[in-house]
Amino acid sequence: MTYTNFTVETDADGIALVTWDMPEKSMNVFTVEVMDEIEKIIDATVADEAVKGVVFTSGKSSFSGGADLTMIKSMFSMLAEEKAKDPQSAVQKLFDAAGRMSWLWRKIETNGKPWVSAINGTCMGGAFELSLACHGRVAANSKAVKIALPEVKVGIFPGAGGTQRVPRLANAQDALQMMTTGQSLTSQRAKAMGLVHQVVEPDQLIPAAKQMIKDGLKPVAPWDEKGFRVPGGGVWTPAAAQLFPAAPAILRRETAGNYPGALAILKCVYEGLQLPFDTALKVEQRYFTQILQTTEAFSMIRSLFVSMQELGKGARRPAGVPKTDIRKVGVVGAGFMGASIAYVTAAAGIPVVLIDRDQEAADKGKAHSEKLVSDQVGKGRMTKEDGEKLLSLVTPTPDYSTLSDVDLVVEAVFEDRAVKKAVIEQVEAVIPETAIFASNTSTLPITGLAENSRRPEQFIGVHFFSPVEKMMLTEVILGEKSGDKALAMALDFVGKIKKTPIVVNDTRGFFVNRCVFRYINEAYDMLAEGVPAVMIENAAKMAGMPVGPLSLNDEVAVDLSQKIMKASIADLGPNSVKPEHMALIDKMVDVLDRRGRKNGQGFYDYPPKPAKKSLWPGLKDLYPQKPASEVDVNVLKQRFLVTIALEAARTVEEGIVTDPREADVGSILGFGFAPYTGGTLSYIDGMGVKIFVDLAEKLAAHYGDHFKPTPLLKEMAANGETFYGRFDPYGDVEKAA
Ligand code: NAD
Numbered sequence: 032m033t034y035t036n037f038t039v040e041t042d043a044d045g046i047a048l049v050t051w052d053m054p055e056k057s058m059n060v061f062t063v064e065v066m067d068e069i070e071k072i073i074d075a076t077v078a079d080e081a082v083k084g085v086v087f088t089s090g091k092s093s094f095s096g097g098a099d100l101t102m103i104k105s106m107f108s109m110l111a112e113e114k115a116k117d118p119q120s121a122v123q124k125l126f127d128a129a130g131r132m133s134w135l136w137r138k139i140e141t142n143g144k145p146w147v148s149a150i151n152g153t154c155m156g157g158a159f160e161l162s163l164a165c166h167g168r169v170a171a172n173s174k175a176v177k178i179a180l181p182e183v184k185v186g187i188f189p190g191a192g193g194t195q196r197v198p199r200l201a202n203a204q205d206a207l208q209m210m211t212t213g214q215s216l217t218s219q220r221a222k223a224m225g226l227v228h229q230v231v232e233p234d235q236l237i238p239a240a241k242q243m244i245k246d247g248l249k250p251v252a253p254w255d256e257k258g259f260r261v262p263g264g265g266v267w268t269p270a271a272a273q274l275f276p277a278a279p280a281i282l283r284r285e286t287a288g289n290y291p292g293a294l295a296i297l298k299c300v301y302e303g304l305q306l307p308f309d310t311a312l313k314v315e316q317r318y319f320t321q322i323l324q325t326t327e328a329f330s331m332i333r334s335l336f337v338s339m340q341e342l343g344k345g346a347r348r349p350a351g352v353p354k355t356d357i358r359k360v361g362v363v364g365a366g367f368m369g370a371s372i373a374y375v376t377a378a379a380g381i382p383v384v385l386i387d388r389d390q391e392a393a394d395k396g397k398a399h400s401e402k403l404v405s406d407q408v409g410k411g412r413m414t415k416e417d418g419e420k421l422l423s424l425v426t427p428t429p430d431y432s433t434l435s436d437v438d439l440v441v442e443a444v445f446e447d448r449a450v451k452k453a454v455i456e457q458v459e460a461v462i463p464e465t466a467i468f469a470s471n472t473s474t475l476p477i478t479g480l481a482e483n484s485r486r487p488e489q490f491i492g493v494h495f496f497s498p499v500e501k502m503m504l505t506e507v508i509l510g511e512k513s514g515d516k517a518l519a520m521a522l523d524f525v526g527k528i529k530k531t532p533i534v535v536n537d538t539r540g541f542f543v544n545r546c547v548f549r550y551i552n553e554a555y556d557m558l559a560e561g562v563p564a565v566m567i568e569n570a571a572k573m574a575g576m577p578v579g580p581l582s583l584n585d586e587v588a589v590d591l592s593q594k595i596m597k598a599s600i601a602d603l604g605p606n607s608v609k610p611e612h613m614a615l616i617d618k619m620v621d622v623l624d625r626r627g628r629k630n631g632q633g634f635y636d637y638p639p640k641p642a643k644k645s646l647w648p649g650l651k652d653l654y655p656q657k658p659a660s661e662v663d664v665n666v667l668k669q670r671f672l673v674t675i676a677l678e679a680a681r682t683v684e685e686g687i688v689t690d691p692r693e694a695d696v697g698s699i700l701g702f703g704f705a706p707y708t709g710g711t712l713s714y715i716d717g718m719g720v721k722i723f724v725d726l727a728e729k730l731a732a733h734y735g736d737h738f739k740p741t742p743l744l745k746e747m748a749a750n751g752e753t754f755y756g757r758f759d760p761y762g763d764v765e766k767a768a
Contacts, residue, residue, distance in 0.1 A: 032075055034068045038090070039075075045083035046241045047076050052090025059089055060099035061157050066135055069161075073135075077142050084244035086237060087165060088149035092175065097156025100337050107329060122320065129323055130316040132157055132191040136164035137312060141255070145248040149240040150218075151233065153177045160189055163196040166250055167243040168227040170218035171236050178221045181213035186331030186707065188292045190319030194299035195311045199254050200225045202263045203300065204274055210296045211282060225262065254308045266304050275301055287573040289707040295322050326717040330709020334699060338692035338760075339531055345522050346760075347534040347690065352519035357381055357527055361437040361462070363454055364444035365396020365427065368471055371499035372441050374400040377424040379528045384426045384433045393427035400425050403500065434461045439524055441493060443471040451475070452483040459485050467520045469493035473544065474595060477510035477537045488514035491521050494541060495530075496701060504700035505530040506541050531700055533693035535682070539599070542682055542694065543701035546711065547583070549678040549737075550702070551592070553670050554580035555612045556734065561657040562667065564634065564650045570667035575705025580671070581646070583702075585633035589619050590626045615653070623649075670734060672705060672714060673727055677738065679711035683758065684743040691716075691754040712754040721748040 032039070035054065041047045049072055051059045059065075076082045089095060106128055113121030139146055139161070148162035150170040159178055162168050170176050180189040180197070188194060189210055198206035201224040209216065209224070218230040231239040253259050263270055278297050286293055295318045303311035322328050358381070362373045365387035373385040373396060387393040404422055407413035413421075426433065434440060440462060444454050451470065458468060468490045470480055481487035492508030505525045509518065518534065525532040535542045550571075557567045568579030584592060593616045599607040619625045619633070625647065627633035635644040679698060682688045688697075695710025708714035715723045724740040731738035740748075747757060 032071065034072070036065050036068055037072060039072060041079075041082055042241070044241065044245060045081050046244050047079075047082045047085045048237065048241075049085055049087045050090045051088070051095065057091070058093055058153075059091055059095040059158070060102075061095070061097065061132070062099045062102050066131060070135060070138070073138055073142055076144060082144065084145040084147070084248065084250075086147050086149055086240040086244070087161070088237065088240070089151055091152070093152035094150050094154035094162075095158035096153065097158055097181075100340055103332055104337060106323075107332070110324070122324070125323060126316065126320040129190060129319045132160070133312055133316055133319075136161050136192050137309070140164040140166070140252050143250055145244050145250040147240040147243050147248065149236045150176060150178065150227065151236055155179050156182055156189065157191050160191040160193045160196070163200070163226070164192060164252075166252065167229075167240065167248050169229045169231060169236060169240045169243065170221060170227045171233040172218055172230045173233050174217075176218045177215040178218070178226070179213060179215040180210050181215075183211060183290065183293050183296065184213040184331075185336045186290070186292050186325070186328035187322055188296045188299070188319070190315060190322075192312060192315070194296055194315050195303045195308065196252075196254075197226065198300050198304060199259075199261055199308075203261075203266075203271065203304070207274075207278055207297065207300060210300075211293045252308075261304055266301060287575065289327075289575050289705070291325050291327055292322050295319075327707045327709075330695075330713040330717050331707060333755075334692070334695040334709040334713055335706065338696050339700075342533065342692060342696055343526065343531050345526060346692070347518075347532070348522045349515040349519050352515050355438065355520050355523045357438045357520070357524050359383070359437045360524070361386065361434040361440040361458070362396075363387075363434075363440060363442045363458060364471075365393045366443065366445075368495060368497065368499065369441070369443035370396035370399035371497070372443060372471065372495055373397070373425050374403055375499055375528045375530075377421050380424070381527065382424045382426070384428060384437070386428060386431060386434070389429050390427070393429055397422075397425050397427040431457050431461050434458060434466075435463070437462055437466055439467045439469060439520055441469050441471055446472060446474060448475060448480070451480055455480070455483045455490075467491060467517045469517075469521055469524075471495055474540065474598065476539060477508045477513070481510040481512055487512035489517050491517040492537070492541070493521050493525065494543075496543070502700070503531050504543070504697060505532050506543060506697065506701075507532050507534045508541055509534065509536050511537065531696060533688075533697040534690075535693065535697075536687045536689070538682070538685065538687045539603075542679075542688055542697050545682060546675045546678045546698060546704070547702050548595075549674045550576070550671060551580045551584050552609070552612060552737075553674045554584070555609075555615055557667065557670075558615065558650065559611050559654055561654045562662050563656060563659055564646050566659060566662055566664065566667065568646070570664050571671050573664065574668035574671050575707055576671065577703035581634035582644075585627035585635050588627040588629055589616060589633050592616055593620045618653070666730075669726065670730060670738075672708070673723070673730055673738065675704060676711045676714050676723070677727060677741070677744075680715065680744055680754075681741055683712070683754065684741050689758070690760045691758050692760050694754075715744075716753040716755055720744060720753060721751070724748040 038050045039047050053059050076085050110121055110125050113124055146165040147167035148165040152175040159180055180193045182188050205224050221227045222230050229239055282293055299315045299318050302314050360376050360381050360383045362369045362383055363386045365385045373383045376383040385393055385396050387396060400422060404418040408415055408418045440458050442454055444450050470492050477492040481490040484490040490510060491513045494506040496502035496504055507521045522532055554567050568581055571579045596608045596613055625632045628637055631637045634647060636647050637644045679694045688694045691712045694712045698704035698711040699706050704711055724744050727738050727740040
């Protein structure tokens with residue numbers, strides 16, 4: 032029999048080597064067709080008497096990344112369509128679809144012949160669950176092997192047997208840790224946990240897997256044997272009595288109860304370990320069906336899985352501009368940002384010239400790459416040769432003529448119009464006619480900067496976030512005259528350095544910073560109302576924000592906020608900044624010299640390490656304090672999320688953001704907006720625009736006009752619309768199809 036996605040070769044020992052290698056895909060993923068073929072392979076190998084056992088592996092450099100986008104999307108659209116027809120049978124259909132993979136893996140486990148999974152590279156989600164259902168697991172001793180059940184990160188959980196097999200192989204604490212965090216394991220760690228049987232050199236992978244079968248591997252899972260005992264003894268032991276009551280409390284501390292998928296893992300493990308295996312799988316299937324219907328799962332999968340991949344693959348790239356190969360990049364300004372931009376460019380294998388005003392400054396910029404490389408090599412994350420190769424790609428120099436053959440220039444000089452103007456002129460005098468000029472400005476509108484350019488259609492904003500090495504997001508900003516070629520090349524560059532781009536039109540603060548300022552401003556309001564600072568910070572975290580607003584302000588620097596506020600007043604007039612905000616920040620900077628982490632004192636105090644930072648006690652004396660009992664934490668949480676979401680809605684209304692995926696992905700990757708909501712606009716869509724409008728009006732009555740819902744929101748509420756309906760990101764594609 033032949034298959035589209037697999038080859039099956041049976042050797043003289045009767046061992047069938049099943050190699051998964053999907054045509055025209057860089058990575059194996061589960062589709063309905065793949066699952067159908069796996070079922071056929073199970074049936075065929077069972078029926079073929081010559082087959083004694085099966086080794087399952089991948090023909091690609093990775094094993095598999097798990098489920099396919101289109102399969103997940105179609106499951107949600109099936110659910111929506113069926114729910115409209117008959118809600119009860121829709122849930123039954125979802126239950127059946129959700130269990131397909133789980134029962135297919137169970138079929139492997141109980142087929143009567145031994146199966147061994149040979150894990151050669153990244154093995155995620157459903158692919159590791161398939162491996163867990165095999166009777167043997169061998170992993171390559173290679174850094175390329177990353178084993179994980181990361182479903183919790185997109186709002187769901189390992190629902191194809193993962194929550195049952197992992198705690199029957201590993202101890203319950205490790206199992207819960209692995210699944211509730213979605214962390215990746217190395218081959219060695221997976222072996223130490225009991226999740227794989229052997230770790231062998233990559234070239235020994237298939238022989239070792241075959242040998243397991245030849246050595247008489249029993250085609251029975253441990254839990255299907257009589258007398259099986261869960262590692263550590265199950266849930267009725269003294270150790271479990273310590274673990275299970277504490278686990279939900281720990282989870283709550285870490286996630287503030289915002290992630291139903293994570294909580295479901297605890298339930299599945301605790302309940303499942305007390306049941307026979309097939310019943311336990313059914314319990315898992317029920318919870319999985321329940322979680323799939325939560326707003327959190329829907330929104331997180333859409334933003335963090337589907338949209339993120341689509342944007343990463345260039346969803347906003349203009350059609351018709353051929354893909355460009357970025358062969359050389361110039362970075363002008365080798366300071367804090369430029370040095371990091373040069374590093375990530377070289378790390379992607381692109382030669383980069385790093386220019387500053389003199390050789391010493393340029394060398395200082397390259398020293399940043401040298402430090403990062405030596406840290407990586409020291410930690411064993413990079414080989415010495417790879418490190419040397421990376422560094423050889425960075426050429427520091429003050430000589431602009433080295434830009435004569437670049438494809439793209441990123442400008443990261445001082446945030447000063449005059450300095451940037453001079454640099455634009457100097458750069459354009461030497462770069463090729465075809466090259467693109469990208470400014471990394473954070474506050475200056477691109478349209479204005481482009482007025483200094485001889486070819487504004489090749490001028491664009493590419494806004495990085497600090498620390499550049501870690502932050503996944505890049506904002507690409509279109510000036511009024513930026514052309515398709517500039518956009519396409521900027522996106523090609525961002526893709527090559529493995530960042531996720533969002534494309535926004537020009538505005539003060541672009542998308543991310545506009546939202547971030549709202550977050551911080553709300554904290555200023557709360558401080559002025561006398562809300563204890565500790566409640567402000569904790570409420571933000573309970574709302575799902577990774578960093579409290581005062582802490583965030585300290586990181587970006589309080590005096591930078593002052594500079595930006597003053598610039599707004601100068602450019603837009605006195606009403607653009609609340610006088611109380613300006614007074615607070617002027618006092619912090621000019622009177623108290625509390626500038627943030629950078630001078631060791633801001634909203635927090637930063638004692639020398641190892642002492643931890645703590646909120647500055649003097650904050651209590653700035654405003655008369657309210658007793659904590661008079662502050663409603665739920666309202667604080669709502670204020671943070673609503674003020675940010677309103678700003679995101681305004682950017683859509685003003686035509687700054689045109690695709691809801693970008694507001695959602697941008698808000699999560701840019702400043703960690705409560706990921707369980709799926710992002711700023713999914714937060715609004717998730718609760719319903721009408722409910723959001725009512726909530727915003729209620730907040731406006733108490734906390735200021737900035738909460739007043741905008742005309743667009745009111746109109747959408749009246750019409751029963753959603754952002755993803757009204758600004759359908761697939762609309763044009765569907766119409767064209
Ligand atoms: P920085 O002061 O650390 O670096 C600026 C560098 O530009 C300095 O090394 C300086 O010597 C160099 N420079 C100045 N004039 C020059 C010239 N004529 N030719 C060549 N080099 C010149 O500043 P930074 O924080 O790296 O910011 C750079 C740009 O990036 C600014 O536009 C800023 O708004 C933007 N930005 C900063 C951040 C951030 O977190 N710091 C984030 C996003 C964007």
